[in-house]
Amino acid sequence: MYTKFLLLFLFFPYILSSQTQKNTSFKTISGFVTYKNEALSGAKILVKNRNESAKTNFKGFYTIEAKTGEILTFDFLGLKQKAILIEEVTQTLNIELKTENKTPKLQLNKDLKLGGSSIGSLTSGFELVTIDAKTLNKNAATITEAILEKVPSFFTKQNKFGENLIYLKRQELKGPVLWQIDGFGFDMPFPIFIDEIKFIYISCTKLNGCIIKVETTINYDKIKDINFDNYYFSEEDYYNYDAILYENQKKYEPEYLNDFSDTSNSNEVLNTYKKQYSKYKDSDNYHFNVINYFQKTYKNKDILLEVLSDYEKFAANNPEDLKGIAYKYQELNEDKKALAIYRKVANLRPNYAQSYRDLANCFTDLKNYKNFWYIYANYLKKGFKIEDNDIGEIMASEIISNYTKGKKSNLHYPRIKINNADKISEADVRLVFEWNTSEAEFILEFVNPYLQTYQAENSIESSNRLILDQKKKGYTSKEVFIEKQTEGDWFVNFTYLGNKQYKPTILKVTTYYNWGKPNQTKKINVFEFTVENIKTQLLKLNKFS
Structure with missing residues (x-):
């Protein structure tokens, strides 16, 4: 089994190199442009560096032809311009324009993080x-x-x-x-x-x-x-406990979930699911709605795996949906199934930094350290770099961690050493946030035991350059350390701002306790967000919990 597994891996560089670098064919991008939730008529949409433009109609609707890798700009007199990089999955872009923030900022740090x-x-x-x-x-x-x-x-x-x-x-x-x-x-x-x-x-x-x-x-x-x-x-200025618990979010529940209300055992649930599948599978977010309902109501892993398997086939060519599936597999401790999904994503997105990190991370979970190192050796061989950005910091942390493990175990793999004296190698808590779509916008809020808050915003409004960098280099992740977890409650809150599409954002949060120490453990939580502008408590961390 291991031999087959390794052989599959060894073909990985060939598979990546065989992919088309960019889709050069035109495709239609459409959506609505709004201002304060009202349709914006006459907004101009321009393909950057090419003589192609469109305007919104009286309903704020537009369509335009563009290629993967091109940048669309959205303009309206008196409002702040937005620039969106087109990815291979981009079809719908619903854009909210806002007034220019005239408040002067002293922020001098230029890191795209x-x-x-x-x-x-x-x-x-x-x-x-x-x-x-x-x-x-x-x-x-x-x-x-x-x-x-x-x-x-x-x-x-x-x-x-x-x-x-x-x-x-x-x-x-x-x-x-x-x-x-x-x-x-x-x-x-x-x-x-x-x-x-x-x-x-x-x-x-x-x-x-x-x-x-x-x-x-x-x-x-x-x-x-x-x-x-x-x-x-x-x-x-201090936290006033204004976040609601994630499980208390009011979500729309589609009518097809009512079919399961009269089921009493696993067989009945599966039979009902199979009967309705062909009718509802194309409905917006059908699979995740069913998965979340089953996970909450029945807590039967076999049922969840069956629905996830169907979702895999349904989303075979959509890397964003596939990432959401992989997150759920990891939450269910199905690391081999997650690895298979990340392989598919890597073949669909061979030039995304996130593709390499996700594969390497999966090999770590499977304790296959040899393939972990070969992934990064191949990454560097292809000319990619471990940069000073969010995904680069995650890569550096995990390379240092595995280098330390290999050193202690006298493992002789072709390792890559990160010479970064500033990087934390041990911490009470390490948090890794990952989201399945580069269109996701949100605010992360961290609250320390003294109720002091710190917010980090991932949005076009706060940093258009950051979002463009995420898309160009292919990453959707961020790590945060609590080096010394002082006594008291630490809160991690999340305010979802939307994602320009008609589908939810899937967020995975991996919490590593005692990072880099012999007693290191981890927990994975997967969240789905559709409701916007509601501050939600993702985690409450306590040193003694």
């Missing part, structure tokens, strides 16, 4: 930085901007009030940096002119976190009309 920074790696270490006011940029708009120019380990994110909060890169889950101005503590600085600053001392330690201490020439007796209480976080 979900959330704008790489949560979870060790930041460039420093314990104390002293900044002489004479070296500050006198033209900086704020003290925050002046400090960002001096300390590359800092970056800012705006809260919902438009205030720029400073975070230490890769330590975002610990909350924003605190301020001490002339001996008094603040959560954010009150207005200070650059020429009023004498010195800035920045101390960062693992024990106390980061504090920016500012010494000024301000005469506080002469200051009027400033309410210093405004420069502390209000209750609205």
Whole structure:
């Protein structure tokens, strides 16, 4: 059996190289363009770098011919342009245009990563930085901007009030940096002119976190009309338990599920399913609706596997649907079945970084470390790189982990070593988020035991360049570390913003406990999202649970 398995793998590079690099034929893309949920008539759709355009009709509907790999831009006077890269599965693109955000942002970090920074790696270490006011940029708009120019380990994110909060890169889950101005503590600085600053001392330690201490020439007796209480976080800046549990989401249940209400055993369930299959299989999301219903109601793995098998045949050429099926197989601990699916996806998408990582990860789950290394050797041989982006960080983590395992076990495989001293190799918790479609848009929210929140947004509104990078390089994933899980509850929340298609988004969350340690364990949860703009609690993590 192992010999056959290895032979199949050895043909994998040939299979990949035999695939067509790009689909060069035209196809019709259609959908609706809206603004504030109203049809937008006269919006212009343009194929970038080619003289092909279309406009929406009075219902906001459009059609346009485009090729895989081309970029469509959506424009309307006074609204922010959106750019969408066409993939092989792209058919429907429903676009919501929004007004341009005129609020200035100080975010200087240019990494194309979900959330704008790489949560979870060790930041460039420093314990104390002293900044002489004479070296500050006198033209900086704020003290925050002046400090960002001096300390590359800092970056800012705006809260919902438009205030720029400073975070230490890769330590975002610990909350924003605190301020001490002339001996008094603040959560954010009150207005200070650059020429009023004498010195800035920045101390960062693992024990106390980061504090920016500012010494000024301000005469506080002469200051009027400033309410210093405004420069502390209000209750609205902290988590207020406004996420609903995933299982409490109100979802539309199609009528065909009523056929199962009178079934009392597994045989009856399967017979009813087989009778209705030919009638409903083409209905939107039929298979996943049935799978979710069976998983919740009957908890019978054999029934689930039968439906998943049918779904495999139905979705044979759709890599997004196939990924959702693979996620469910992994949730059910059917790693060999998941591997077979990821092989199909890799053959459909041979130039996607995610294809290689998913295969390599499956081989790790099967403890087939030799093929894990050959996957990445083949990846590098084909000219791909382990880049400084979200998928690159996941690859680096898993390569380091397997390198360490091989070193301890004296395994002699053609390994690839990642020389990255900043990468965390051990942590109390490692979270890997994966979603099946590159059109998915959402907000991830992390809440620490002090109820401080950190949000990472994956959307065109927050970063059109990031979405384009995900599509061009082929990845839909993100990792997050909780290096030291302090006592108390940690929450992981998810707000779904849609995916431009008439189908749900499937999200897989893998939680690794004691990552990189001898007692490492993991749990996989798969979620399906259709309801938009509702904050949903995915996980509640507790050190003692």
